[in-house]
Amino acid sequence: MEMGLVGLLRAAWVAGILPLLVASLPLPGLGRFHEAVMGFAKRGKIMQSSPCKFTVPQRFFTHFYVLAVLWTGLLLAATWLYAYEMAPIASEPFLYSSIASYLTGGSHLFTLHRSRSTPLKYRYMVWKSVFLLLLMEIQVLRRLYENIYFFNYSPSARMHIFAYLTGLFFYTAAPLSLCSIFAMEVYEFSANLLSEFIVRGKDQMASSEFDLWEFVNPLMKLGWRHWIGAIIFFWGSIHQHQCHRILGSLRELREESGEYVIPYGDWFERVSCPHYLAEIVIYAGLLVASGGSDLTIWLLFGFVVANLVFAAAETHRWYHIKFDNYPWDRFAIIPLIY
Ligand SMILES: NC(=O)c1ccc[n+]([C@@H]2O[C@H](COP(=O)([O-])OP(=O)(O)OC[C@H]3O[C@@H](n4cnc5c(N)ncnc54)[C@H](OP(=O)(O)O)[C@@H]3O)[C@@H](O)[C@H]2O)c1
Secondary structure, three states, X not given: OHHHHHHHHHHHHHHHHXXXXXXXXXXXXXXXXXXXXXXXXXXXXXXXXXXOOOEEEHHHHHHHHHHHHXXXXXXXXXXXXXXXXXXXXXXXXXOOOOOOOHHHOOOOOXXXXXXXXXXXXXXXXXXXXXXXXXXXXXXXXXXXXXHHHOOOOOOOOEEEXXXXXXXXXXXXXXXXXXXXXXXXXXXXXXXXXXXXXXXXOHHXXXXXXXXXXXXXXXXXXXXXXXXXXXXXHHHHHHHHHHHHHHHHHHHHHHHHHOOOOOOOOHHHHOEOOHHHHHHHHHHHHHHHHOOOOOHHHHHHHHHHHHHHHHHHHHHHHHHHHHOOOOOOOOEOOOOOOO
């Protein structure tokens, strides 16, 4: 069952990456395929030159973040509770070398009591998932805030219905990919807890004292790799926030000119789509924080890169066609490279 979910997620990410990769190849025979994929992927200002049917307003981006905040929050709460109850590590020394690998046959307990007999590496990986989901929740909360308070999508900005459905899928599958290894166990644990609550009622539930320190402290015990990932994540977040602020402020200029304008400042000085670059940095941070050993998270990262590089190339072309005075030294998304 667990491998079924992991396999499904991996297949979905590969299915998303492949067409984007093929459409990005600079081969003349692929022109039509490129146009077809672009027809689904383009949105906002780059869609206005060639509007098509089956579109929804681009302001529906807010739906993605409402879904993501609720779904990631639910996964985070359930996984954190599972980690606290089933994978406590707060009072034990945290040594990689002395860990009996859960991969070599460690068994997991599913009863509703706190367990220290679960292999330490397994418990550590559960807490790592809590850490990743916490970062993801911070990301989608910030994006929801920016979408509501910074962006004022113009009524003519639209996206293909397929892109809308892809966005809903993305924000369902991405948080799940960060905890896919334990998702079924967390689900069983939560279902047991819920049925116990329903059958016995609040007063009859086995009461164990809640220890706030043990609830938070295991996160402090994660290794340096995870904290370096978090630093990369926050570095990308700060720049994306700044770039979104700049894009949001262009709206005021546009109300005077009624047009799109050339953005300046922060990473806009180097690339046309710094907010996409920052998104890639954010997901690179999550990948580093994951330890880099989970193929599902690599594929999630691959999809984010393929999707945003593809969109950035088109946006860069649009800027060059639209503005004669567009800065010649700006790259599309990766400074000095692309
Ligand atoms: N993780 C993923 O796979 C993924 C996928 C897609 C997007 N995202 C993220 O979502 C965020 C938003 O993406 P997006 O594609 O919606 O951004 P966008 O098309 O650049 O639009 C963002 C806002 O800025 C305005 N804007 C953009 N360029 C402008 C210009 N030159 N002059 C004036 N206003 C301008 C837009 O106005 P209009 O409404 O008039 O167009 C819109 O309100 C990005 O940070 C991106 O990284 C992530």
